[in-house]
Amino acid sequence: MDEKMTRLRASELEDSGDVGNNPTANLTMGEVIAARFNRRDLLRGSLAVAAISATLGQRALAANEQPAKKGMAPSFDFKEIEAGVDETHHVAEGYDAQVLLRWGDPIFADAPDFDPMSQSAQKQSRQFGYNTDFVGYIPIDGSSDHGLLVVNHEYTNEELMFPGIGVQDSKDVNFSKMTKDLVDIEMAAHGGAVVEIQRRNGRWEVVKDSRYNRRITAETPMDITGPAAGHERMKTAADPSGRRVHGMVNNCAGGVTPWGTWLSCEENFNGYFWGKVADDHAEAKNYKRYGLGSPAYAWGKFHDRFDVAKEPNEPNRFGWVVEIDPFDPTFVPKKRTALGRTKHEGAAGITNQDGRYVVYLGDDERFDYVYKFVTAGKVNREDRAANFGLLDEGTLYVAKYNPDGTGEWLSLVHGEGPLTEANGFRSQADVLIETRRAADLQGATKMDRPEDIEANPATNRVYVMLTNNTRRKEEQVDPANPRANNAFGHIVEMMPEGGDHAAKTFAWEVLVKCGDPSVASVGATFSSETTRNGWFGMPDNCAIDSQGRLWISTDGNSAKATGRADGLWALETEGELRGTSKHFFRVPLGAEMCGPCFTPNDETLFLAVQHPAEVDEGAPSTFENPATRWPDFKDNMPTRPSVLVITKQGGGKIA
Template identity: 40%
Template sequence: MTTPDRLLPLFTRSHGGGRSSMTCQYRCGNACDQDVPNTSDNAYFGDLVAAGVSRRAALRAGSAGAALVGLTAWSMPSAAAAPSSPATGAGAGAAGAGRAGSSALGFTGIAPTPANVDAVKVPEGFAWAPVISWGDPLFAGTPAFDFDNQTPAAQREQAGYNCDYVQFMQGGPGDNGAHKGLLAFNNEYTNDELMFRGVGSSADLTDEQLEIVQAAHGITVTEVARRNANSPWRWVQGGARNRRIHTDTPFAVDGPAAGSVHLRTSDDPRGERILGTLNNCAGGETPWGTYLSGEENFNQYFNATGAPDPQGRLKRYGITSGGRGWERIQDRFSVTKEPNEVNRFGWIVEVDPQDPTSTPVKHTALGRFKHEGATVTLTADGRVAAYMGDDERFDYIYKFLSKGTYREGDKRHNMGLLSEGDLYVARLDGDGAADGEYDGTGAWIPLVVDGVSKVPGYSVEEVLIWTRLAADRVGPTKMDRPEDVQPNPVNGRIYAAMTNNSARTPAQIDEANPRASNKHGHVTEFTEAGGDHGALTFTWKIVLVAGNPSDPQTYFNGYDKSEVSPISCPDNLAFDAAGNLWISTDGMPGTLNHCDALYVMPLEGAEKGRLQQFLSVPVGAETCGPVILGPDSVLVAVQHPGEVGNASPDNVVSQFPYRGDGQPRPSVIHAYRRHGR
């Protein structure tokens, strides 16, 4: 699919993280305008002291009046850097965006797209098409999407709103041949001002519109098909496995905290049945074929005005006054009326996408925090290791190890593996200046092991329900918004995206988070001891320090920076069959003045570190959920197109996916090589 570029005015951004005010409001409840929830006294410079590096030597002062911005002790090896353009910040990294054959796809990297362009850009020789968009009907009797005549009943049977994590599956019932499959994706949040005319904020929504908004959250599952290997995937209306999971869908609760007094409410006095899932961000696919989804910024949906917080539990999770008005139609979103309802969100949920009648589960054994997602792999002895990031400034990276072991072909058994096991949180220690890299050793600090709490003063239930506070007590490393944490199936290492942290001060930098006011983020590689995901120690190394390649602080795994693309705010990670790292971004319009994009970076060989841009999404949109289907085929979720501060249905900023209906519709798209055309 091709469309002419639509150039729009560059919009003023008022938030320190670089996002538009609309993004900050609906994505995370203006988290960057709130106090940092983590006020624990974990030392930032413990690794520096251990390495014998003084704080004075570790900090580098800028010119007179400038902020302290980096670490001299671990300055990166010099590499060629090109001058940047004041207009775009692109630099020669954009001009030298790539040469054919530089990645597993063999594409020529594209130049960065200016942030005000309303278009999807793909490499020469590729095309793209929408697979499914917000409002597309899922069932045989579901009405077609009608922007000006939405209803709660229709939305519960239509594709949900903002799409994030994407999972593509084949080989299930009904997948006859290579041209049928199953697609599942998260519906993270809604842009209320873009969904309805005449709405200036969530406070303006009618009760019916609030119901529509609630129904647009959750998870969408749909069968997909294509005509042949050279055509795009497309959703199938009426597919036997199609399903919508939303805020009124019943969930079971399992694990050590199931039935806890802290999970009981008026409607669920046993604490074993929860309605709905909220703010589903990333996720993970299990070896037994189920779908994991992380409940992330759930805090913003609850109004805590007047609620007591003597132990600081609400504050540590960012649950304050406000909310999005949902308490107007359901008391459970008022913390004063239902104080335990908020504890029922912030979990990893598991869905069997092959069975639309199955009850999804919230797994308490994996802890409660702002889950970006959970990605799983197997240990040497057959247990499940799940890696998780807590997407908040100065929060932590976690690992879960199952008690039971995986049984090939025994789905019923395997679906219980996330119900019982051990939970750990990561400490990263730097090794100092000797090797000229940001790297070191680390350990997984126990929180719960063999059903016993390892946190003084906390029961197992308390560790799992208030995981953030429990982790604060054992001294993990405060990270720069750890988001996706992904195992690489080829080299066996773990890769974690630190999206950014503009709140980190010069006094708070350490080797694992080496920049103050870190607006661009970085990617860290973990190697578990002995190559075993069941190990409790590891080594680590930062393989990407994002930003404009002309910035001396950036680093691309040692590659010549005149040959790489600019990148900022890494978010979701994925791998192709060769083990190359794919990175989607969230926030580049406000940091580099580029549209968000999808990149690939080889991790081995002569091209190691040569980051190239594959795709860019339209103005106001975020790139999410990349799935690398093969050497010529990629699925991407285009989330919140047109999400800029002054946009509305009567002031349309993006018309993506350009289906002629005049309004932006978040969509999963398929980018594919045009063979024989």
Template identity: 40%
Template sequence: MEYIGDLIKRALLSRRDMLLAIPPFLIACGGGSSLTPSTVRFNSIKPNTLDDITVPDGFRWRMVIGWGDPLFRQEERINYQRLREGGTTTQDVEIQKRTFGYNNDFIGVIEHNNRYIMVVNHEYFNPELVFPPEHLGKPTYEEAMLMLEAHGLSVVELFRNSDFTFRPVVGSNYNRRITGSTRCLIEGPAKGHRYVGDSAEGTLNNCSAGKTPWGTVLTCEENFNSYFGGDINSVQETLVREIHQRYGVPSRFADVYGFYKYMDRFDVSKNPYESFKFGWVVEIDPLDPNRPPIKRTALGRFKHEAATCVVAPSGQVVVYMGDDERFQHLYKFVTKGKYDPINRENNMKLLDEGTLYVAKFYDNLTGEWVMLAEVSAGQIRVNPSLPSLYKQDPALVFIDTRGAATSLGATKMDRPEDAEWNPVTQSLWAVMTYNDRRTSPEPANPRPYNYMGHILEIIEQRNDPTATSFSWRIPLLCGIPQHPDPTKELLVYGQRVSTDTPPISAPDNITFDRFGNVWIATDGNEDDVRLRVNDGVYVLDIYERSLKMFLSGPRGCEICGPEFTSDNRTFLCAIQHPGEGGKGSWPHDAVVPRPSVICVVREDGTKI
């Protein structure tokens, strides 16, 4: 087996190749590690274990909105005390339908006509933090229904204060809740298939997402299997059983939510097809509360972490996606049609026709996007190398995308989380959060027992997102500075860093500032095999090739959904599942911890 150090070295581009990957206007500034003066203007904080939020000197944070806060009427709020005492009622369920949901993940701010419309995903629920401990695994009907309605998304208009912080506009016509019971339409190649149908009841486990150029949001259904229970052996169709097992249906978490005990559609014994209605990218229109959510099946079905859009030079739109599970794959979808910047409505079906690809990484630091299937004028053309079952039923490529991708030899990655297009470097940054089950390293996933995670940069041929070949490198191997174990050492662009550099692990969601620096939110620092400190937000300075820590969250949480306003004066992020594991009670304003959205600004009001 090749030594880990050799693998890491081979995963770094040469200086010549690196310069070829950098836009000319940056090369003109000097090239290499001194392209411009430093653009990350703050002193790094240190990781900690406080049950609070820490930001650098010169910054301050403010709560924007939290679980159970009102969206439509000020007096309408969740009664946390009643839930904790086991007295959840149908009234509480109705209130949850109209108030901010639980475990906020993605944050997307749409700036429209001098308004700020925020879309937030609600991924899952922590009943152990909310309901009586003795109810865990045995929720009442009302508790199960409240959890169902706490999922989905919240759309809320924000008012920007004079200091550039935000607060919600309660009662705005833009405000909206989409939940686990909201009717969604199904479009694209899987529509009408006997497994899928043409509509779905609800959207669940909405993790990260993306914003389209026409101002909609692509929310991603990730661990949808968590809600399905029942006996898999009672499913009569062999293929259906095989696909379910590939996606983890039924799940050991089903008893935690209890949906299948009260709703037949979540019991695979009674409805073997219901789970096929989940695992999709769902398009939401924040500017039109009357437009139904639409599950876009041409983007494939898997445990979607993100759906990042970029307009190619041709005018086609490319959507990058990760399947967030160990040994799963990276994907992209290229639309057949072109983005219309003049007529917004002309883009509303753009994601129903095009080509779905999966990534293969090669040892020579190149890779290719392998076509899975192409959809045009209602017809599906599949890769001729696919097994016969996909040729006989082409829609299965989109329903069982995992199976199709694996059969074509797609590279098995270390939990592909976020995948974001950097508009400054004109490259794709793909996050591998960790994979502690990997025993055989390879160049694109170079660590065995990858406890710490890493980030790839993918440079499409000619910097064109529609290209089918690319080169790649690893700018960040997460870990601890100068750790003696090479599988746990922090390397920035392949170089060791000083001991005063903050350790980082489990990168999750990323975004970019106006200079193209990479802002990284983490999910797993606290784990005993990693850092045993709170999760936070870090910044990879692509010019100085250095790493700083910008924010540390409260105990038990993960940080996700990093987002800048267009003027870069406000940074937003989500504090998801604070207190998980019984470690804290942030934000200390209720009898239970409250997942929330916060914003961070400079005290002097200048750009971050």
């Protein structure tokens, strides 16, 4: 086997938008930051806080109702772990990390045990799925010791799942060893899972005989709801109504609503489709904007609906936010089209001061946008069922960041501005099916891969994870811009005007620019209190605990990229310690850190370890010869993506 870099599935899906697919001349986030932070890049600590008043306008300052407090003690009380890379996971001293659910674990009382040598689609549909991403905890009767875990299964790695296969999506192999049986297993390993869990005698357990447990796959029937439901562009031979689709794919991050439903988000759906439409086909420009044309899976070889030459409308039925009721295993999942069609990273929301629900959304591709959706109706806290259509009516907005530290939310509503029939939008359905093109025309700000976005209910600030953008060129930025070739990403903090998340204006600030601050050319801006173990690159997901503290998980650190594994970091957002980061957990070789989620009492932290052994250098990692056999470390077991439970030894709150 050649000693050459493995072609990573995650990287391939991300790189489908390398250039990216955004052809507009809209300002990049880099150009905006450059204009704003020309004189402020060297400021740190209290000097940076003081500089805000000199740099922001009065309107921006007014939007930040709770300015940072000076002189605060550190928020996080734990001994930082060492950064590095090896075959296993590491957690801060004084904490236990329990593997709760692994790929293939049975989640029903009658489900078969995992046998990687005789797997089938039927078995997989009764077992925990593959690459674990978003994790949400929904209490049962308000308990922090008994609840439902909802988990996304984003994608599959055939070379790590199946014996004798190796990497199949390279040009020289072209899926030659993939069979329909293997594809069907992959489809069953996608989607998500609902699992009842309970803490007994200090240890978390899966309740296998639970009436709530459920697997959702790429074949699960789902309803299409909202303005795009039933539109001609949503109809196929198998579904002439345009209102029913099978499955969800590439579900990345997500959210949990106040009424206890799970929002699961389809991200890189483009990689699942074979074939192409003619250049003069009505959907040709639409599909180019979403990056179709380079399949990462063999599904279209065996299932006509994933071949656009045979079902040209099928891709329009993917790329949505899916709402699922975890308390009803018969509930038909709903693709809520009012929230737009993009490569959704997540859908985290907050109940606004007027009772409406606001969902923040990132479109995870280089040079794409930040969105929010504001419901027309209000959250009904007395009648849970009354909220189940709330996400079908409302207004979708896209963000424009101004150089003076203010921002605008531009509405994506048919008939407003350029969103007219003259530009190809005949209805709101067209606007939502082609959300990216609508945002292009409105003049939204190009961003550096917007991933997870979370609103902090304690402060009303909103945090945007911008993972990286190595395709931003020097000529696109001012010399004082944070970075061209932004390999390490940054985090933007947004403050809605008057604390109103439905407001059409906001203030914004760069919280940190990521990377190693000891390397001057990197241009990182962590606080000087951050240690050599505390800095991170490539922020991806984030969580805000019940104390209002920010936790960051990463995707892209590796022995090759940074000399350290991905993991979880605690990041200070207030006072003189603002921008100080501490290292709490790290994943095994080749893995990505996903799904940080706390129980309401902050005494349990759930983490998802995705694609362990998916290395970016050396010999390709395979089923027979993985870079790590985490978490089982048995010769007869492959590496297995898993969900972990972190608890404090002796009890108490995390950190």
